[in-house]
Amino acid sequence: MEANRQIQDPAGWIDNLIKDFIGKSPENTLKNQANEKAWSDPLVGFSRGDDPLYRDFKEHVGAFHWTPLEIFSKTFPELTVTADELSVISWILPQTERTKADNRKETAYPSERWARSRIFGEETNVKLRKQVIAVLQEKGIKAVAPMISPLWEWKDSDRYGFASTWSERHAAYASGLGTFGLCDGLITPKGKAMRCGSVVAGIQISPTPRPYKKHQAYCLFFSQGICGKCIKRCPAGALSEKGHDKAKCRVYLHPTTQDYVKTHFGFDGYGCGLCQTGVPCESKIPTEDR
Ligand code: SF4
Ligand code: SF4
Numbered sequence: 001m002e003a004n005r006q007i008q009d010p011a012g013w014i015d016n017l018i019k020d021f022i023g024k025s026p027e028n029t030l031k032n033q034a035n036e037k038a039w040s041d042p043l044v045g046f047s048r049g050d051d052p053l054y055r056d057f058k059e060h061v062g063a064f065h066w067t068p069l070e071i072f073s074k075t076f077p078e079l080t081v082t083a084d085e086l087s088v089i090s091w092i093l094p095q096t097e098r099t100k101a102d103n104r105k106e107t108a109y110p111s112e113r114w115a116r117s118r119i120f121g122e123e124t125n126v127k128l129r130k131q132v133i134a135v136l137q138e139k140g141i142k143a144v145a146p147m148i149s150p151l152w153e154w155k156d157s158d159r160y161g162f163a164s165t166w167s168e169r170h171a172a173y174a175s176g177l178g179t180f181g182l183c184d185g186l187i188t189p190k191g192k193a194m195r196c197g198s199v200v201a202g203i204q205i206s207p208t209p210r211p212y213k214k215h216q217a218y219c220l221f222f223s224q225g226i227c228g229k230c231i232k233r234c235p236a237g238a239l240s241e242k243g244h245d246k247a248k249c250r251v252y253l254h255p256t257t258q259d260y261v262k263t264h265f266g267f268d269g270y271g272c273g274l275c276q277t278g279v280p281c282e283s284k285i286p287t288e289d290r
Helices: 002-006 010-024 052-061 068-075 097-105 112-138 168-174 220-224 229-233 246-265
Strands: 043-048 087-094 154-157 161-164 194-201
Touching (some): 010 043, 010 112, 052 168, 087 112, 087 168, 097 112, 112 194, 161 246
Antiparallel strands (some): 087 194
């Protein structure tokens, strides 16, 4: 592939690009008075476009769920590509220590920093996706960020209820960045208090090893039958030993937290994340504790 001939170490190059943006760009901001950073140092991983996991996701979630090749081909119908010519670039944006400390104290609603990270931090994440696409484009590499594609949609999954045509957490799981917890969040080496993003690109990059065999390996509940702390943290009763009730969670986010954010912090937003903070998997992989 032409792109692969031009770039000697694509993984290192893209890893630097993402870390540089989050480390140095003024776009990484909570937009509060002190103009604090929305995110701390990212984690970056890669998976192959033809990784069989993407087919498995489709089978589990529903036929509407894209493989990397599907969204790439829908975006660039003029190109003829095969799945093995594509890679998924995935990243984790960990919450800052201050944001986590604030949200840990909350018992019903999000802290202001958390609500800001949900809205303004996600704006940073959108700009990062666009920046990755633009830098790849400068090298003649076509790329698409499925989550910000105009084709992306919410869908109903027979098995999982609310679902969508692409999942950032599933891309991160495939890219070696973490496994799922009882509350559906992805537990990464920097914990579960994070947001993630991804880009599908026409370049071959060595995949990041997946240091896990089971998709819930890092959750104490699934691996050791203990913990369940996220259940107690949920103010909406949306978590139980059966998992995450997405419908209850969603109703709590909109309108309950939406009203709270507007009234208390003065901007249009929402958020919760109580199950992501004040729990053993907040900032690390809890099964690795000795
Ligand atoms: S708080 Fe405990 S049970 Fe919940 S996801 Fe984290 S490790 Fe699993
Ligand atoms: S985000 Fe909030 S409402 Fe939703 S499951 Fe987590 S704690 Fe419960």
